[in-house]
Amino acid sequence: MSANMAHRRQISKANGQEIDIDVLVIGAGPTGLGAAKRLNQIDGPSWMIVDTNETAGGLASTDVTPEGFLYDVGGHVIFSHYKYFDDIIDEALPNDSDWYSHQRISYVRYKGLWVPYPFQNNISMLPKQDQALCIEGMIDAALEARVSNTKPKDFDDWIVRNNGEGVANVFMRPYNYKVWAVPTTKMQCAWLGERVAAPNVKLVTSNAILGKTAGNWGPNATFRFPAHGGTGNIWIQVAKTLPKNKCRFGEHGRVQIVDAENHRVLLGDGTTVNYKKMINTMALDHLTECIRDPELIKLSKGLFYSTTHVIGVGVRGERPERIGDKCWLYFPEDNCPFYRATIFSNYSPNNQPQASTKLPTLQLADGSKSASAEAKEGPYWSIMLEVSESSMKAINRDTLLADSIQGLINTEMLRPNDEIVSTYHRAFDHGYPTPTLERDGVLKQLLPKLEALDIWSRGRFGSWKYEVGNQDHSLMLGVEAADHIVNGAVELTFNYPDFVNTRPNAERRLVDGAQVFSGKHKAMNGTAGDGIPEALKNSIKSGVA
Structure with a gap:
């Protein structure tokens, strides 16, 4: 395999500084920072982390509008499968006052109703006709599961087998199309793990008869959020714990060319970095x-992704009773372009301007002008919306903001005369790494070819595995890649997503480079603990230093 000769010559002719290091980390999002943190703990290898952005965070960053409203790059919250992850963010934000803790309060908007999340466990809230339709489908699915001896062929098949045609048609199919921007028939189902609740048919039926709702569910039923600076502040603070002389951001850290055959990278300022190993976190196609x-x-090019549009609306007035303490809300219907809304002002009082701040009204929610152009005080609250786009789901970008505000009125999130004082719209080209039917076949070819060139590509888009794409997963992908490169350790998160996703929270941590489990589980540089897959036990015995 040979790189483009013209680009080789371009690197050779670069007049900038030349640096020799052992491990180059590309990208300062959670994965790159995780790799850098671990490399900084390991005594021996020289390393450097580079990023084209001026600040750390990547797809876990936060923007601030001119008016002072904060918006994350999508709906991020902190919940963890790893003690090591917890330790790193607690080091970055060590005080109780640095955080707010929340119970997730989430609903699905359906036919003018707020149905508690997850939808499939709360059929009792639906109109009677829809209840009957959904329960009939669940019963059919349960009966079919007794005799089926094949695995679901795609995500759509999984939905029907687990939830029935009723839930599939009224919620799962339309909602997931709005999220992923591809039909469910074009997605695999190996990524699901703990992300989608499977209904208990007996409990659902009983609740429908008795008029009860199901309890909270999911790995993020409780979560915490930074008091200041949004999610992005976590990663800015993590980056500050690293040696400054090993971090290059902005133009100094922008990757122009990767001469993979000769292990060289040309940066934006003309610097050439000669490396032995690389941990890459930029998108695989990039x-x-x-x-x-x-x-x-x-x-x-066989990998598929969707673009995420983040829309922010800042509103003057007391938080309405109809909003209450809601966290995030799901919208499967076509009366709004967004699939999810987050009441971002509920996460921290510092996510919006102080009430004493004077702001003019840009417009009323119905699009009309305010009677007065005078800047007035608050209080203020805010909503953050997410809209997907892909080659299989087109949107009108020119009207998206207006369409979204109208969608907020249609779903009774806003009243027509609510005063909008700030708007925000930013498109993130690579929003979701789509687990298409073709994805794993591509990754099985592409990632080994890169590793043969001493490039470990990891992270949300670096390894293109949505099932380990949360912030805790992403950080650990970097940590474990660093340990693998230096110590030969097993990359649990990358290789065994189902295993790490089903471990109880806060069990995993690192001790002198070895993965350790609490309770009965032994250090993984010795005997593998109970519950570890046999294939993984063998891998651990042969591969961990």
Whole structure:
């Protein structure tokens, strides 16, 4: 395999500084920072982390509007499968006053009703006709499961087998299309893990008869959120715990060219970095473009992604009773373009301007002008919306903000005469790494080819595995890649997503480079603990230093 000769010559002719290091980390999102933190703890290898952005955070960053409203890059909350992750963010934000803790209060908007999340466990809230339709489908699915001896062929098949045609048609299919921007028939189901609740048919039926709702569910039923600076502040503070001389951000850290064959990278300021190993966290398709290898580029084109539009609306007035303490809300219907709304002002009182701040009214929610252009005091509250776009789901970008505000009126989130004092719209080109039917086949070819070039590509888009794409997963992908490169340790999160997702919270941590489990579980540089898959036990025995 040979890189583009013109780009080789371009690196050779670069007049900037030349640096020699053992491990180069590309990208300062959670994955890159996790790798850098671990490399900084391991005595021996020289390393450097680079990022084209001026501040750390990547897809876990936070923007601030001119009026002082904060919006995350999508709906991020902190919940964890790893003690090591907890330790890192607690080091970055160590005080109780740095955090707010929340119970998740989430609903699905359906036919003018707020149905508690998850929808499939709360059929009792639906109109009677819809209850009957959904329960009939669940019973059919349960009976079919008794005789079926095949695995679901795609996500749509999984939905029907687990929830029945009723729930599939009224919620799961339309909602997931709005999220993923691809039909459920084009997605695999291996990514699901703990992310989608399977209904208990007996309990659902009993609750429907008695008029009860199900309890809270999911790995993020409780979560915490930074008091200041949004989610992005976590990663800015994590980056501050790293040696400054090993971090290059902005133009100094922008990757222009990757000469993978000769283990060289040309940065935006003309610096050439000669490395032995690389941990890459930029999107796989972007990486292959930087490498300029036609075979790798062709492979990466088999990966699919959607764009995420984040819309923010800042409103003057007391938080309405109808909003209450809601966290995030789901919208499967077509009366609004967004699939999820987050009441971002509920996460921290510092996510919006102080009530004493004077702001003019930009417009009323119905689009009309305010009677007065005078700047007035608050209080203020805010809503953050997410809209997906792909080649299989087009949107009108020019009207998206107006369409979203109208959608807020349609779903009774806003009243027509509510005063809007701030709006925000930003499109994140790579929003969701889609687990299509073709994804795993591409990754099984592309990632080993990169590793043969001493490039470990990890992270939300670096390894393209949505099932380990949360912030805790992403950080640990970097940590474990660093340990694998230096110590030969097993990359549990990357190789065994189902295993790490089903471990109880706060059991996993690192001790001198070894993965350790509490209770009965032993250090993984010795005997593997109970509950670890046999294939993983063998891998651990042979591979961990």
